[in-house]
Amino acid sequence: MAAATVSDAMYVLMPGRKHYVPKIDVRPLKGKGVAVSAQEDMPMGHFILAEAPIFTLPIVRGQLIILGALMQCEPEYQTKFYEFFNCWDETEEITKELGIFTTNAIPCGGDITSGSLPDKEGIFFFCSRINHSCKPNVHVQWVDWVHQIELRATRDIAYKDELCRSYIDLLQSRRRRQQQLMEKYWFKCRCEACSLTGAELDASDNRRRTVRDTLDRHFGGKCKDAHEGLREIQHALDCIDKEGLPMYEAVLYFFGFHLCAASGDCDSAIQWAIKAREAYVRMSGYALDELLERLANDPLCYPDANTMPKKTLTGPDSPLWRRGLEEASQDT
Numbered sequence: 001m002a003a004a005t006v007s008d009a010m011y012v013l014m015p016g017r018k019h020y021v022p023k024i025d026v027r028p029l030k031g032k033g034v035a036v037s038a039q040e041d042m043p044m045g046h047f048i049l050a051e052a053p054i055f056t057l058p059i060v061r062g063q064l065i066i067l068g069a070l071m072q073c074e075p076e077y078q079t080k081f082y083e084f085f086n087c088w089d090e091t092e093e094i095t096k097e098l099g100i101f102t103t104n105a106i107p108c109g110g111d112i113t114s115g116s117l118p119d120k121e122g123i124f125f126f127c128s129r130i131n132h133s134c135k136p137n138v139h140v141q142w143v144d145w146v147h148q149i150e151l152r153a154t155r156d157i158a159y160k161d162e163l164c165r166s167y168i169d170l171l172q173s174r175r176r177r178q179q180q181l182m183e184k185y186w187f188k189c190r191c192e193a194c195s196l197t198g199a200e201l202d203a204s205d206n207r208r209r210t211v212r213d214t215l216d217r218h219f220g221g222k223c224k225d226a227h228e229g230l231r232e233i234q235h236a237l238d239c240i241d242k243e244g245l246p247m248y249e250a251v252l253y254f255f256g257f258h259l260c261a262a263s264g265d266c267d268s269a270i271q272w273a274i275k276a277r278e279a280y281v282r283m284s285g286y287a288l289d290e291l292l293e294r295l296a297n298d299p300l301c302y303p304d305a306n307t308m309p310k311k312t313l314t315g316p317d318s319p320l321w322r323r324g325l326e327e328a329s330q331d332t
């Protein structure tokens, strides 16, 4: 794998942002192929870069499709494409081109919170080179209307720290995560979360399962008791905090808003909507900012407002939750 230079960023950033040079470094790292690292301190939520794909392909793809896409690339990018790592190199199960693409592809769309799949994936000059962690310090978000991904810090990152993103659904047990990484990328993950043992590992697996179960229940509209639903959401937020996975926060806060607005408790709904907006902007930028701000200003404009039995509930920061969380955390 050839090392990239920061000036290469000039070619791949979105139109209108060509002056922007991300403060990152890409270079070979012993035992890890290539590593991307921070060239400055980056606080949580820090916008690191926006990047357009070299090209995208549908999820169902074959050799002819990928060769067609490559032929439409500038010759310079055709050369760069073959410099990417291919984890399928020695298996001979798929062609070289499909191996390179599959190794480095990033979903363009879909939703990590609901588990919905994208209809296409892309290969990116910088972001495709970022290694995996099950406790990533950066979050990649596809922004469809500008056809690019944006990269933000999920926690405070120090100068020279390696940047790590996630390649898979993180709300799974370690066993399942490692199985998926081995099947698709041929490596055994040794990240901080995968290095846990004994009771700490069990607790981590339980917390991730709790968050997945909570998201599935609320996406599926299975929560019929608003008070119980808020308790579940608070517990899931606590689990996310302990697992260091803030990219799942915004949707949980939004479900809190949904339950309060549906129960006609505008004061609590406003507090949940404000939290949802803050969490969303931190991880994903401003794409849904206006919508969430409108809901925070007027919860009754939400289509599901007043559709559940009327109840007085609580906001996300209510001290009433602490006792419940302390009881629940004894199990996780």
Ligand SMILES: [Zn+2]
Binding pocket: 133, 134, 135, 177, 189, 190, 191, 192, 193, 194
């Ligand atoms: Zn891991």
